[in-house]
Amino acid sequence: MSYYDAFLLISFGGPEGEDEVIPFLENVTRGRNIPRERLAEVGEHYFLFGGVSPINQQCRDLLSAITADFSAKGIELPVYWGNRFWAPMLTDTLARMKEDGVRRVLALATSAYCNWSSRTAYEEDIARARAALGEDAPEVDLIRPFYDHPGFIEPLVEHTRAALDALPDGQREGARLLFSAHSIPTSMAEASGGPGHAFGPEGAYGAQLAEAARLVVERLGGDHDHEVVYQSRSGPPSQPWLEPDINDRMEELAAEGVPAVVVVPHGFVSDHMEVKFDLDVEARETARKVGLGYERALSSGMHPAFVTMVTDLVREYTGQAEPRRLSTLARCTDCSCPA
Structure with missing residues (x-):
């Protein structure tokens, strides 16, 4: 049985006020030479909604539901949350986990599929965050794509x-x-x-x-x-x-x-x-x-079956359940896709 001492939800992150929109977009596009005018154009999408992306609150709600389901199913793992591009940042969350004595982490990315941006980019961000923490940074295993769960x-x-x-x-x-x-x-x-x-x-x-x-x-x-x-x-x-x-x-x-x-x-x-x-x-x-x-149609989001899926995946990775897949499509043999 694999041993983990914490669960980590990793998401994209988003602004929660008009003053955060452009700094958030700068984080997302850093190193890609995106013109300032393009950032302002995309920023208008957020300003239509008061500068607030729904994703952070959705993550909070999902974390609450996961925590309750873990408790009901006897999974004794503390639950953490870190984002790639906005607070709470992944590096800060891993630093807190290190301070809390966490050594091995099972992580779920809020992406169901396999490609560079939805899988490998998360792995690279995890690697950078661990490198920034240096010695004794928590080890992190990323749960498989779940598009057919x-x-x-x-x-x-x-x-x-x-x-x-x-x-x-x-x-x-x-x-x-x-x-x-x-x-x-x-x-x-x-x-x-x-x-x-x-x-x-x-x-x-x-x-x-x-x-x-x-x-x-x-x-x-x-x-x-x-x-x-x-x-x-x-x-x-x-x-x-x-x-x-x-x-x-x-x-x-x-x-x-x-x-x-x-x-x-x-x-x-x-x-x-x-x-x-x-x-x-x-x-x-x-x-x-x-x-x-x-x-x-609504996305899978906060549906009770989706929350239960997270618990099922944790049980799969801790040797307590068999993988559940509806598809016979070939699995990715290497989800670390080239950039």
């Missing part, structure tokens, strides 16, 4: 069904399900899964997104047309990113006579800023302009 899929099924039911009767039957995820450069996608992977040109990331969508649709029952789309693209226009963009695709669907779309943010764990702005503001406005009915 029942605790991730079942809430999406429930939320997708609720969004379909919210459409008017005349739109529901012909509605298209659009499973939306954060786009990444095609070069990053091709590298996901490690050297010699067998996942195809979109790598493990694209394959896992398609598989998660299939698992949701399979459990919905009925005949639902669906596809994976991408959002939140950034970077220079000359650099190819995964497509189709959700807004472009909705314009095409409207021209094809599709009456409505239900957008399922299956690429995300919670309804954070890229869901609240890119889907609830931008994509909804596109749907309005082209005459598409539009509903957006």
